[in-house]
Amino acid sequence: MKRITDSSTNLAIHTIIQLVWNEKTITRAELSRLSGFSRSTITANVDKLLEDGILLEKPVEGQDKRKSLVINQNRGLFIGIEMDADCCAVGACDIMGTLLKEQCITIDYIDGPDAILKQISHAIEALQQSLAERVTDILGIGVGLPSPVDFAGGYAVHPAFMPGWHHYPVGPKLSKLYSCPVFVDNEVNTMAFGEAFLSDQYRGKDILFVKLGAGIGAGLIMQGCIYRGNSGMSGNIGHMRVDGNTQQCKCGKVGCLEAIAGGGALLKRAELLAHTKQNTFLQKVVEQKGYLQFSDLKEAIKRRDSQVIQMVDESAHTIGSMVGSLVVFYDPKAVVLGGNLCEFGLQYVDSIRRAIITEATPWIKSDFDVNVTKFGDSIGVIGSAMLCISTLIRNGAFVNEV
Ligand SMILES: [Zn+2]
Structure with missing residues (x-):
């Protein structure tokens, strides 16, 4: 009433x-x-x-x-969307950020934004149907895009590999479609926000979230808030230059961290090992399937393949050294790692942690830590939904309903 x-x-x-x-x-x-x-x-x-x-x-x-x-957590749904290089995770959360259901869809940016938004809409409808035992009105949507984002406008700005998405009004379109508020941000920012908000030890603190996937990016949280920078590009560490490297990056520059240590770069190096017949396991996979996937690198590590282990370990050291310099500059309470490269396992994460601590010592306190997100692959959708919920609560959502 x-x-x-x-x-x-x-x-x-x-x-x-x-x-x-x-x-x-x-x-x-x-x-x-x-x-x-x-x-x-x-x-x-x-x-x-x-x-x-x-x-x-x-x-x-x-x-x-x-x-x-x-x-009351049964008052409708908040949708979190995380778009990645070739897939999109769509999840439904309640108002406290509890993930109720999530599904991932394969996307191809060549299809263009209209077609991809249609795919996302179908995924949202499927989520609503599968949660029919509760209230499924959509109260808000948060979107994480793998690109610099104009937060106020709700769109991507000069995305590197998303043709047709520059200034495409993702936020306004979804808002019109679902008659609810929509917030769009860079996907690593939303992950960082979700981690900082939902982890008791990081709540209200300064943290640096590093996403290690096909690309590499970081999200900065300052006292619990996202730091976006002057042009929405903050945390773009994948395109910071690693001294002494001349690898061509897709951004047009050479020597970028992502071009050396990102998932895409590791796959390229593994393909080279296979094609030049330097690695029997990788060569066999390519002969069978015609290409390599991230899961093949994980399998090689499981088989204790020394070439792949060394390649991954070197990349971990490169990432850790770069992030360690950022820790000296930013002095966060913690570095939190997310993204599928963390699935390389403990040795990979330990190598990154060691390199960060070596680089940042003695300028870190004893309570500084480096951890992998405990929300796993779901941190993207949870973070996007949490960004939406938190903004709505701060702006006085529900006040007018009383
Ligand atoms: Zn680059």
């Missing part, structure tokens, strides 16, 4: 929703203490929010009589 509310009521409701969402669970007394509002103001507004189904009350664990407040 809609009511006419004055601005002080709106402020109280906005504050209550934000605090309950941030704290995940909170009592009325704690709400009053943290917000500065009187107990009577809290009680009156909490009652409205309970009546309208925005908040729920549940007993405090171990204390039957005390009750705490939580956000």
